[in-house]
Amino acid sequence: MVSCKIVNALYAAVPSRLFRDFLIRAHLEKCAGCQARLVSRHEAEALFIKPEQVGAAGDLWQKIDLRAGRETVAPRKRPAGLRWEWAAGAATFLVLAAASLWLLRDVQTVAVRADYARPADRFEINYINVGGAPAQAYIYQPAGSDMIIVWAGKNP
């Protein structure tokens, strides 16, 4: 049809979303010929993965739970013998620590101010200059890692 051709030509020629929306509502949505040139819901459905195809929901919860740090799996019980070993080790450590403190009680220690800066909560770069000109910066942090890679390059 002539009107369809005109509408489609106008749609292609004018890249304004407002105008295109008007054309869709005024003609393209209602015209059976124009609708036939669009993929139907049924056809589109076949292209996508559906929620029921992605796997068991229980597995999904475990991933979230692990990531959130709330392990749902019950903690493993240690054998009784191992507990005694831990207790003996801890007692020995405490005795040694007390003895060391008693022996060193008169030793003058150099006061060192442990005033270290806390690690930053977020990484931030305000400005990057390469060769005296503002440069492009790319910041990449691999998932699950504290490493941050900064790549700076001159503007072309």
Added chain:
Amino acid sequence: MDERQIVAGCLKGATGSYQEMVEAYGPLVLSVALNVLGNREDAEDVFQETFIQVFKNLGRYDPGRSFKTWLLTIVYRRSLDMIRKKRRFSEFAARAKFEPAVMANNPGADAGAHEPLPSRFLTKLTPKERTALCLWANEGYTARDLSEVMGCSAGTARVILFNARRKIKLLLENEHGVLQNC
């Protein structure tokens, strides 16, 4: 248990409700992320980030709105963030390809980036078009619903969806024509 009960349970801090939420909406979130991103590894990252964000910010959810739409808004934003992050890294990797020392520290860092989308036709669409078409086809979303998820006007969502439908139809017709000529 319905949407309101699950949300109310989560707001009270009941761990069981968190699990019910993931089991009820997890497949939807993962499928949308998978359809938008095209590979399982990234989709699972988005899936986890989405629910962690939902749990943290559930207090901000307006019960007057659809929870599903609010959830999908977060999935959509997270997916776009992931695409941007991947794009930035691709640019970095392209520049770093002459720096073997740098690349050797990241073996397989780009793995999965080239896995095929659910349908190869979908690679011809922009992420916004894929989102719009996926929610329209799978969830029956209208332009108004899409505008809520994508944070744009209903008119813009309608145009994005229209373009996506037209592109895919052309691709399908072209392939059908090629098959007939063979």
